[in-house]
Structures are given as structure tokens and as C-alpha cells.
Amino acid sequence: MSCPGKLFYNWSDKDFDESLKFIDTEQLGNDPYDVTIIGAGVVGCALAYKLSLHKLRVLLLDKNYDVGEATSKGNSAIIHTGFDAAVGTLESELVTKASRGWPELAKKLKIPYEECGALLIAINDEQNSHLDNVYEKALKNGVTDVQLLSAEQALELEPQITKNVLRGILIPRESIADPFSTSIAFAEVALTNGVNILLGTEIIGVENANDKIKTLVTGCGKRIDTEIIINVAGLGSRKLADLYEGESFDINPRRGQFLIFDKYSRSAINRILLPIPTANTKGVLVIPTIFGNLIAGPTAEDFTINDNAVADTTVEQLQALLNGASKLYPGLYEQPVISTFSGVRCNCSQGSYWIRCNDGHQGIITVSGIRSTGFTSSPALAEYLISELHEKLGLNLEANPEAIDSRSESSWPGWWKRPYSNNELVKEFPEYGRVVCYCEQISHGEIIQQLDSPLKPRTLDALKRRTRAQMGRCQGFDCMVNVAEIVSNHCNIPLNKITKRGPGSEIISTNTLQY
Amino acid sequence: MNSTKHFNILIIGAGPAGIGAAVALSKRGIKSIAIIERSDKVGGIPSFYKKKKGGVRTFIRWSRGGIPVFGEDYAQWLEKQLLKTKVQIELQTQVLNIDAKKKILTLVSPKEGEVNYSADAIVMACGSREETLAERGWLGGSRPVRVFFTKQLLCLLDGNHLLPMNNPLIIGSDLIGYAAAAKLKAAGASNAVIVDNRSGPKCGFFERLYFRLWSNPKYQGLSIKSIEITGNKTASGVKLNGKNIPCDGIVICGELIPNSELALNGNIKVELHSRKPVVAEDYQLSEPGWFAAGNMLGGFHGAEWCYFNGRRVARGVVNYLSQT
Ligand SMILES: Cc1cc2nc3c(=O)[nH]c(=O)nc-3n(C[C@H](O)[C@H](O)[C@H](O)COP(=O)(O)OP(=O)(O)OC[C@H]3O[C@@H](n4cnc5c(N)ncnc54)[C@H](O)[C@@H]3O)c2cc1C
Numbered sequence: 001m002s003c004p005g006k007l008f009y010n011w012s013d014k015d016f017d018e019s020l021k022f023i024d025t026e027q028l029g030n031d032p033y034d035v036t037i038i039g040a041g042v043v044g045c046a047l048a049y050k051l052s053l054h055k056l057r058v059l060l061l062d063k064n065y066d067v068g069e070a071t072s073k074g075n076s077a078i079i080h081t082g083f084d085a086a087v088g089t090l091e092s093e094l095v096t097k098a099s100r101g102w103p104e105l106a107k108k109l110k111i112p113y114e115e116c117g118a119l120l121i122a123i124n125d126e127q128n129s130h131l132d133n134v135y136e137k138a139l140k141n142g143v144t145d146v147q148l149l150s151a152e153q154a155l156e157l158e159p160q161i162t163k164n165v166l167r168g169i170l171i172p173r174e175s176i177a178d179p180f181s182t183s184i185a186f187a188e189v190a191l192t193n194g195v196n197i198l199l200g201t202e203i204i205g206v207e208n209a210n211d212k213i214k215t216l217v218t219g220c221g222k223r224i225d226t227e228i229i230i231n232v233a234g235l236g237s238r239k240l241a242d243l244y245e246g247e248s249f250d251i252n253p254r255r256g257q258f259l260i261f262d263k264y265s266r267s268a269i270n271r272i273l274l275p276i277p278t279a280n281t282k283g284v285l286v287i288p289t290i291f292g293n294l295i296a297g298p299t300a301e302d303f304t305i306n307d308n309a310v311a312d313t314t315v316e317q318l319q320a321l322l323n324g325a326s327k328l329y330p331g332l333y334e335q336p337v338i339s340t341f342s343g344v345r346c347n348c349s350q351g352s353y354w355i356r357c358n359d360g361h362q363g364i365i366t367v368s369g370i371r372s373t374g375f376t377s378s379p380a381l382a383e384y385l386i387s388e389l390h391e392k393l394g395l396n397l398e399a400n401p402e403a404i405d406s407r408s409e410s411s412w413p414g415w416w417k418r419p420y421s422n423n424e425l426v427k428e429f430p431e432y433g434r435v436v437c438y439c440e441q442i443s444h445g446e447i448i449q450q451l452d453s454p455l456k457p458r459t460l461d462a463l464k465r466r467t468r469a470q471m472g473r474c475q476g477f478d479c480m481v482n483v484a485e486i487v488s489n490h491c492n493i494p495l496n497k498i499t500k501r502g503p504g505s506e507i508i509s510t511n512t513l514q515y
Numbered sequence: 516m517n518s519t520k521h522f523n524i525l526i527i528g529a530g531p532a533g534i535g536a537a538v539a540l541s542k543r544g545i546k547s548i549a550i551i552e553r554s555d556k557v558g559g560i561p562s563f564y565k566k567k568k569g570g571v572r573t574f575i576r577w578s579r580g581g582i583p584v585f586g587e588d589y590a591q592w593l594e595k596q597l598l599k600t601k602v603q604i605e606l607q608t609q610v611l612n613i614d615a616k617k618k619i620l621t622l623v624s625p626k627e628g629e630v631n632y633s634a635d636a637i638v639m640a641c642g643s644r645e646e647t648l649a650e651r652g653w654l655g656g657s658r659p660v661r662v663f664f665t666k667q668l669l670c671l672l673d674g675n676h677l678l679p680m681n682n683p684l685i686i687g688s689d690l691i692g693y694a695a696a697a698k699l700k701a702a703g704a705s706n707a708v709i710v711d712n713r714s715g716p717k718c719g720f721f722e723r724l725y726f727r728l729w730s731n732p733k734y735q736g737l738s739i740k741s742i743e744i745t746g747n748k749t750a751s752g753v754k755l756n757g758k759n760i761p762c763d764g765i766v767i768c769g770e771l772i773p774n775s776e777l778a779l780n781g782n783i784k785v786e787l788h789s790r791k792p793v794v795a796e797d798y799q800l801s802e803p804g805w806f807a808a809g810n811m812l813g814g815f816h817g818a819e820w821c822y823f824n825g826r827r828v829a830r831g832v833v834n835y836l837s838q839t
């Protein structure tokens with residue numbers, strides 16, 4: 001096995017684990033990095049994973065206190081086949097390629113994944129007239145297993161959909177997966193293979209961009225040397241590109257809001273329900289999630305880049321969303337909504353998959369506009385970027401024979417494997433039988449296991465994404481404080497310093513008193 | 516999985532209602548009764564309202580002439596009643612799912628792992644929780660930290676002696692909201708602003724008068740259609756009708772919704788939106804041998820009402836057993 005990488009958090013609180021604190025750049029070693037990846041979204045993490053299979057010094061960093069905490073956590077979680085992608089584009093090529101690799105990837109990385117299929121339905125004459133085009137496009141995109149269905153056939157597959165259906169298309173390989181585990185799995189393997197990971201660290205300056213060795217300046221005033229910079233900072237890619245005089249481009253953030261329905265609803269619908277896509281969006285879908293809920297969404301609302309409200313949810317839009325999604329599955333009105341969320345697409349005016357090699361200076365790549373398919377395409381996009389690194393930036397690629405490309409069996413999330421059902425395990429570790437999150441039925445043991453996992457999650461939100469504690473119908477009513485207490489006890493952090501998303505988001509206001 | 520253990524009666528939940536049922540059933544001479552509770556103590560919601568000097572007594576004992584007591588005191592009284600019986604108490608044991616037809620519960624505990632218990636009759640006394648932001652339907656905005664449910668506030672304030680905010684804003688205006696405002700003030704925070712989408716508070720006049728002993732919250736309600744929570748990392752206020760009301764923490768109070776998911780997933784009839792189980796005579800559920808008691812029935816009931824309700828339900832259970 002290779003020497004594992006180091007993990008640091010820019011978390012200066014005196015009660016935070018000393019061994020995880022980023023205090024000094026010397027902790028990262030003295031030599032400059034071969035490659036530094038700015039942005040640990042699913043794309044950055046996939047790239048770190050693929051690069052870690054080579055003999056390279058790689059650093060992955062993000063301003064947030066967990067990987068995958070921006071757009072990569074707020075999406076529809078569909079593994080697209082690419083049937084409706086714009087034909088002949090890089091996006092189409094990467095999505096179709098990645099889609100075929102996903103079943104294997106999910107097994108290797110222990111990412112919950114289900115090939116549930118999708119049903120595209122036309123409910124009025126206008127939509128019906130577009131259906132054949134969609135079908136033709138799918139064939140052109142190489143998705144040849146799609147099937148045209150009559151109304152009767154569609155209703156036979158999904159009896160709960162609207163009786164107004166005129167015709168449909170079945171897309172058998174359209175799938176769903178766990179978006180949270182994906183970024184985490186990529187990053188964990190990368191770390192195991194020697195990639196260093198730095199969280200809570202924003203890049204606010206680039207010095208000596210024209211030199212072979214460039215210097216990144218962090219928000220906390222540290223300097224990190226690297227030969228190659230890869231900007232996969234999603235919505236932050238625009239501001240970052242200005243720091244190294246990259247070619248100009250525009251991002252128009254496009255918000256997507258979702259409704260999450262309780263698990264009772266999941267048995268009603270088996271497949272993803274899709275409307276006929278328009279030029280602008282894929283429309284409002286009804287999607288089974290791998291966690292056992294249904295979600296409806298997303299909306300498509302345009303914002304300007306500096307608008308702080310971009311990640312909010314709004315009552316009006318969500319009502320409109322419910323009305324829209326009910327056109328596909330009228331029974332949605334009956335179903336209880338337990339929560340809502342939103343995600344923001346990195347919508348680039350210059351086009352999707354806007355990638356520039358040697359941007360501004362030799363040795364810098366800008367990746368932007370990974371708008372609506374990055375979750376699916378990330379493994380293929382990472383491979384594409386590595387070939388560009390080799391061909392256009394002259395990066396020397398030598399396989400690392402000691403690298404692994406998978407996670408161990410014990411890495412499956414607890415909610416997927418249900419450790420409490422394993423009586424031998426509970427006998428040995430009774431904590432797996434102590435349920436903490438009642439709704440999602442998550443045990444104390446699973447929370448501890450995640451706290452000790454390679455990326456050492458330390459925030460409530462990071463734990464939520466790994467364990468699903470607080471993600472159920474009561475939204476933490478019963479378990480939030482219990483979970484916080486477990487983190488506090490296990491990591492020796494006083495309860496009042498436990499945070500939702502890192503420093504500044506403590507659950508207790510710092511200027512209140514013990515009483 | 517181990518083989519199934521059989522009991523005459525199983526009670527899910529050791530809150531006031533479950534304990535009421537257990538005490539009454541045992542008084543009526545039923546031998547093998549087990550009460551199953553997922554937390555590490557009996558008493559249900561009242562046990563989270565700790566006794567504190569200068570603290571707020573929020574549980575009213577009508578049977579003792581309407582005196583208000585601390586939840587903890589009431590929970591201790593309940594525990595004493597329960598311990599006088601021979602009812603088997605299973606703590607830290609969560610019922611995961613049920614087989615309504617066979618009357619089997621699948622449960623899990625650190626002691627035994629996953630096991631099955633069966634019974635001749637089952638009482639569900641699972642209590643209730645507060646509606647989430649999404650369930651209320653009129654709350655949008657950002658997702659900062661320090662937006663709590665009342666139970667979370669109790670665990671911090673009473674369970675850990677931590678006051679999480681100085682300038683509270685409370686969403687929801689029933690008794691639980693006014694009680695929360697009083698508790699926060701008693702702990703050193705300022706008077707809360709209470710917000711609800713109704714012209715006047717839901718909490719009754721006399722209860723509000725009672726909580727005036729501790730705090731004088733300001734109520735805002737008229738013509739609110741929706742509100743937005745503001746704050747990037749931590750809650751900083753709510754925007755309503757274009758106006759910002761600042762705060763440094765929010766408590767989402769009241770609007771109880773029954774914990775009926777076990778029943779629902781077991782195909783016992785439950786109204787989807789209200790999540791109220793459908794009850795017939797004697798508090799029987801749609802499957803024979805299944806009963807519900809306490810706040811699981813829906814609506815807001817005080818703890819003592821739930822205790823007496825549990826006792827009433829026990830009568831129905833005995834009737835049922837005598838007929839089968
Ligand atoms: C509503 C919606 C639905 C979607 N549905 C799907 C779907 O079903 N299937 C699918 O395949 N895709 C879907 N997508 C698209 C997918 O979510 C994105 O393409 C993908 O998450 C993009 O990942 P990323 O790594 O490029 O960006 P991000 O996840 O945004 O990561 C960028 C990271 O860079 C960090 N960063 C930014 N600036 C800096 C800086 N200066 N210093 C340090 N760090 C910085 C950020 O903190 C962030 O973590 C959807 C997207 C949305 C919004």
C-alpha cells in the first residue's frame with residue numbers, strides 16, 4: 001500500500017483535534033505539488049481519485065469543511081444515460097461513457113446505486129409531437145435500449161402516473177445513486193493513495209502564475225506551491241479564474257428547488273418520471289431516491305452571481321413545483337412532504353463543460369459550466385482532464401503500482417447495510433444496536449464509525465450525509481442533540497462548540513452563558 | 516434472528532399514555548406485559564422538562580386541582596407507578612417495524628440486537644413530534660444553524676445547561692411556544708417574538724396569563740402568508756411582509772403530528788396528511804388487537820390527559836382479550 005495522504009482542517013479552535021489542525025504549510029511537505037485541485041465537489045474528488053492512481057504529488061482543497069458540500073450535495077442524484085444530451089458534444093460523450101461505467105464503479109467504491117430506469121411521458125399533443133425527436137436523439141447518443149411505449153404500456157409499468165399520458169419512452173438504464181457517498185468515496189480512496197486533503201481553506205490569490213512553480217494564497221494567509229492548478233471550483237470558478245487572468249466567462253447561477261416526500265410514497269412509483277425536456281431544462285421530475293424517498297424537482301430560476309439568496313427555498317416556487325410534478329403523478333398531493341432543499345447549477349453562458357487548458361498561463365486548467373450532469377460524468381470527466389493534463393500540460397503519468405481503486409466492504413453506508421440486523425456484530429459492539437436516529441433507524445455505532453472514517457467528518461451536516469441521522473421525517477427533532485453529544489464525547493469537543501458546517505456555525509451562540 | 520418471544524400485551528412507548536395503559540392493564544391482572552421504550556428512560560416528553568430553581572412548570576395536574584408541576588416531577592411520579600407493577604420494561608429498545616396481521620414487533624436493542632416479540636394485543640403509545648418547516652408549508656428561506664425544535668431546545672437548556680440564544684424568535688403559538696418563551700426568558704434570554712400565520716395566538720388566554728409570570732413575548736401574526744428565515748451561517752432573523760425581525764436563534768414550536776409511521780408502514784389505516792391513525796370504538800385501530808393511546812391519536816393533549824387516556828385504552832384492551 002502507498003503511504004496515505006494527510007488530512008487537515010483549517011479549524012483553529014483550541015478544542016479542535018490538534019492532529020487535524022492546519023497550522024503551518026510545512027505540514028503539507030516541503031516540495032511543491034505536481035497538481036493542486038481547487039474545489040472538492042464531485043468533479044474535484046473524482047479527479048483526485050483518478051490522479052491518485054499515478055505517481056504524483058496531489059493536493060485537493062476546498063473552502064468548505066467537508067467534501068461535496070456545494071452543488072454536489074443538492075441535485076437530482078440521477079445517473080443519466082445521456083439519452084437527451086446535445087448530440088456530438090463533449091458532455092454527451094462523457095455522460096454516455098460514464099453512465100456505462102457506473103455499475104462497476106458503484107460496486108468498487110461502495111456507493112449505493114440502483115438501476116431503476118426512467119419513464120418519459122407526453123401528456124398533451126404538443127409534447128406527443130416531440131416524442132419521436134427525443135427517441136431519435138437517444139439513438140444518436142448511442143442509448144439504443146430505449147423503447148417507445150403506448151399509453152397502455154406506460155400505465156402498465158407505472159400504474160400511478162397520470163391517466164392523461166398519450167405515449168412514453170422507457171429508458172431502462174437511467175439510474176439513481178447516493179450523491180453524498182460519491183464525493184466521499186472518491187476522496188477517501190484518493191487520501192488512502194497519498195493525496196493530501198485540506199478543508200476549510202479558500203484560495204484567494206495566485207502568485208507567480210507565470211512561473212513553473214506557482215503559489216496559491218489561502219484565506220488564512222498561507223502559501224502553497226504547485227506546478228499545476230486545476231480550477232474545478234464550480235460556482236467559485238469565475239472568481240478564481242480572475243486571480244490568474246484566465247479567459248473571461250460568465251456564470252449565471254440557476255437554482256433548482258426540490259420537495260422531499262416521506263418514504264410511504266416510494267412504493268407508488270418505481271421509475272424516474274420525466275416530462276418532455278425543453279431547450280432550457282429537463283423540466284420538473286418525480287424521482288425515487290436511493291434512500292427510499294421520492295423527490296420532486298428541480299425548478300429552474302436564474303440568479304446573478306453575487307446574490308446571497310441563491311440557495312434559499314421559497315414557498316411560492318415549491319407550491320408551483322408541486323403543481324408541476326403532480327401533472328406526472330397526481331397522487332403527489334396526497335403525499336406528506338418532509339423537507340425541501342435547493343441546489344445551484346453552475347450555468348456558464350459560454351456553454352456547458354467550458355474547459356480551458358493553459359488558461360491565462362501555462363499549467364492552469366479552468367473547468368466550469370458542469371451544469372446538470374456532473375454527478376454522472378465525474379469519473380469520465382476526470383479521465384478526460386487527465387488526458388488533457390498529459391497532452392496539453394505535459395504532465396508525466398506513471399502508474400502507481402501500490403494504489404488501490406476501491407473501498408473495503410465495511411465502507412458501505414450503515415443505512416444501506418443495516419448493521420443492527422447482524423446479531424454477531426451487535427454482540428461484539430452493542431452500540432450498533434442502540435438506535436439514535438429513530439426515523440432513519442441509525443445506530444450509535446454507525447455514527448462513531450463515521451467519525452473514525454478516513455475523512456474524519458466533524459460537523460453535523462457532514463455526519464448527516466454519511467449516516468442519514470437527522471435526514472428522516474422528523475428532521476432531527478428527536479436526535480439532533482443526541483448526535484451532537486456523541487460527536488462531543490467521541491471527539492472531545494465541548495457541546496457548545498459543535499457546528500453544523502464548521503467554524504462560525506456553532507449550535508450555541510458564543511455570547512450566551514451557561515445557565 | 517432469534518425466535519419470537521410471546522407476551523399477553525406489548526406497549527410501544529413509555530410516555531404518560533403507555534405507562535397509563537401498563538399500570539391499568541397490570542391492575543386488571545394481566546400477567547405478561549412488556550413496555551418498550553427507545554430512549555434510556557421512561558416518562559416520555561415530560562422527562563425532558565427538568566426541575567430547575569426559578570424554572571417554569573409547564574405540566575398541569577388537573578386531578579390535583581390544576582397545580583402546575585415540572586415535567587421531571589411528573590415523569591418521576593409516572594415511573595413510580597410503573598415500578599409498582601410487574602410490567603417488564605425494555606429501555607433503549609426501538610420498535611423497527613410491525614407485522615399487523617401476526618401481531619409481531621421487530622425490535623432492536625444493544626442488549627439483544629434484532630429480535631421479534633409477539634403479543635395477543637398491542638398498544639401503540641408512540642407520542643408525537645413537532646411539524647417540520649416543510650410540513651408547515653409557509654416557511655422558506657435559508658438553512659442556518661440555530662433553528663431548533665422545542666425538544667432540541669429542551670435537551671440543550673434543561674439537559675445540558677446551555678442557553679443557545681439571547682434573542683429568540685419562536686414560530687408557532689400554542690402552549691408549547693409560550694412555554695418555550697417562558698423557559699428561555701427564565702434562563703436569561705430576552706423576551707421572545709412569537710410568530711404564527713394566524714391573527715391571534717393559538718395558546719389559550721389563561722395559559723398565556725400564566726406564562727406572563729416569566730415572560731412577555733410579542734406576538735406577530737396578522738396577514739402572514741409566508742416567511743423567510745434569514746442568516747447565512749447562523750439564524751439572524753425572519754423576513755415577513757417585507758420586514759425583517761432580527762433574532763439570534765429560532766425555535767419551531769408545537770403543531771404536533773402523531774408518530775404513526777409504524778402503524779402506517781404496517782398497513783394499519785392512517786390518514787396521510789394529519790398522520791392520525793383511524794380509530795374505532797375502544798381506541799381500536801384498523802387491525803384487530805391493535806390500539807392507540809395518548810398523543811399518538813393526534814391533536815394536542817396534556818400529559819395527564821394522556822395518562823388517563825392510556826388507562827381508558829386498557830379497558831378496551833381487556834374487553835378485546837375477553838372476547839377472543
Ligand atoms: C438542481 C440540480 C440538479 C442536478 N441533477 C443532476 C443529476 O440528476 N445528475 C447529474 O449527473 N448531475 C446533476 N446535477 C449537476 C451536478 O450536481 C453538478 O454538475 C456537479 O455537482 C458539479 O460538481 P462540481 O464539483 O463541478 O461543483 P461543486 O460541487 O460546486 O464543487 C465546487 C467546489 O469548489 C469549492 N470552491 C469554490 N471556490 C473555491 C475557492 N476559491 N477555494 C476553495 N474552494 C472553492 C466549493 O466550496 C465547492 O465545494 C444537478 C445540479 C443541480 C443544481
Ligand SMILES: Cc1cc2nc3c(=O)[nH]c(=O)nc-3n(C[C@H](O)[C@H](O)[C@H](O)COP(=O)(O)OP(=O)(O)OC[C@H]3O[C@@H](n4cnc5c(N)ncnc54)[C@H](O)[C@@H]3O)c2cc1C
Pocket residue numbers: 527528529530531532533551552553554558559560561573574575608609610611640641642643644645665666691694771774777808809810811816817818819821
Ligand atoms: C416538544 C413537546 C413539548 C411539549 N410540551 C408540553 C408541555 O409543556 N406541557 C404539556 O402538558 N404537554 C406538553 N406536550 C404534550 C406531551 O406530548 C404530552 O403531554 C405527553 O407527553 C404525551 O404523552 P404520550 O405518552 O402520548 O407521548 P410521549 O410523551 O411522546 O411518549 C411516547 C414515548 O414513546 C416512545 N416511542 C415512540 N415510538 C417508539 C418506537 N417505535 N419504539 C420504542 N419507543 C417508541 C418515545 O420514545 C416516547 O418515550 C409537549 C409535546 C411535545 C412534542
